[in-house]
Amino acid sequence: GAVVSQHPSRVICKSGTSVKIECRSLDFQATTMFWYRQFPKQSLMLMATSNEGSKATYEQGVEKDKFLINHASLTLSTLTVTSAHPEDSSFYICSARPGGTGDQPQHFGDGTRLSIL
Amino acid sequence: QKEVEQNSGPLSVPEGAIASLNCTYSDRGSQSFFWYRQYSGKSPELIMFIYSNGDKEDGRFTAQLNKASQKLSLLIRDSQPSDSATYLCAVDTGGFKTIFGAGTRLFVKA
Numbered sequence: 001g002a003v004v005s006q007h008p009s010r011v012i013c014k015s016g017t018s019v020k021i022e023c024r025s026l027d028f029q030a031t032t033m034f035w036y037r038q039f040p041k042q043s044l045m046l047m048a049t050s051n052e053g054s055k056a057t058y059e060q061g062v063e064k065d066k067f068l069i070n071h072a073s074l075t076l077s078t079l080t081v082t083s084a085h086p087e088d089s090s091f092y093i094c095s096a097r098p099g100g101t102g103d104q105p106q107h108f109g110d111g112t113r114l115s116i117l
Numbered sequence: 118q119k120e121v122e123q124n125s126g127p128l129s130v131p132e133g134a135i136a137s138l139n140c141t142y143s144d145r146g147s148q149s150f151f152w153y154r155q156y157s158g159k160s161p162e163l164i165m166f167i168y169s170n171g172d173k174e175d176g177r178f179t180a181q182l183n184k185a186s187q188k189l190s191l192l193i194r195d196s197q198p199s200d201s202a203t204y205l206c207a208v209d210t211g212g213f214k215t216i217f218g219a220g221t222r223l224f225v226k227a
Contacts, residue, residue: 044217046217106207
């Protein structure tokens with residue numbers, strides 16, 4: 001159980017394009033989902049916490065107008081990278097936790113490798 | 118600021134040996150503790166979780182928690198080359214967020 005599906009797995013596009021990444025919890029409801037970014041050989045960096053039915057909470061230094069998060073249902077959160085530029089190229093990973101808070105672990109999607117030309 | 122510290126490694130062990138990975142955390146109120154494995158180019162996958170002091174065993178993996186010293190450990194018995202990966206320690210302080218360590222790279226030599 002606790003499967004998180006992330007789509008697409010890889011995106012290559014031109015500078016200025018907006019890219020949408022979907023994160024779905026397949027067998028549980030997730031009131032909270034998380035979006036991470038990871039550059040090569042670096043650690044996971046939490047970008048934002050996505051809350052179903054309300055605004056996302058962004059970490060310091062993450063531009064909320066550039067990284068739009070929508071969590072419209074208990075099983076789906078989306079991250080849209082608006083007007084992407086080469087410096088936005090990275091590995092984006094979502095995660096979700098069954099039951100929201102508490103002692104349940106986060107389960108990760110397979111990640112999306114974004115390459116902006 | 119709540120922190121989770123790990124030695125970045127690499128930790129190199131021969132095949133068949135025990136690999137010992139360690140992690141310390143700063144928030145004494147932490148409730149739940151996790152170990153994730155991340156292969157190069159892949160996303161993290163959960164391998165162990167532990168909530169109370171002591172040891173928890175699952176196959177070749179043993180998680181150890183010592184709340185007094187705020188230390189979490191992962192032992193991998195009979196290490197295999199396929200265990201070569203980065204191991205992330207993660208701590209949940211009871212809120213929405215989980216704090217992740219930067220990870221320890223493990224290399225198992227055949």
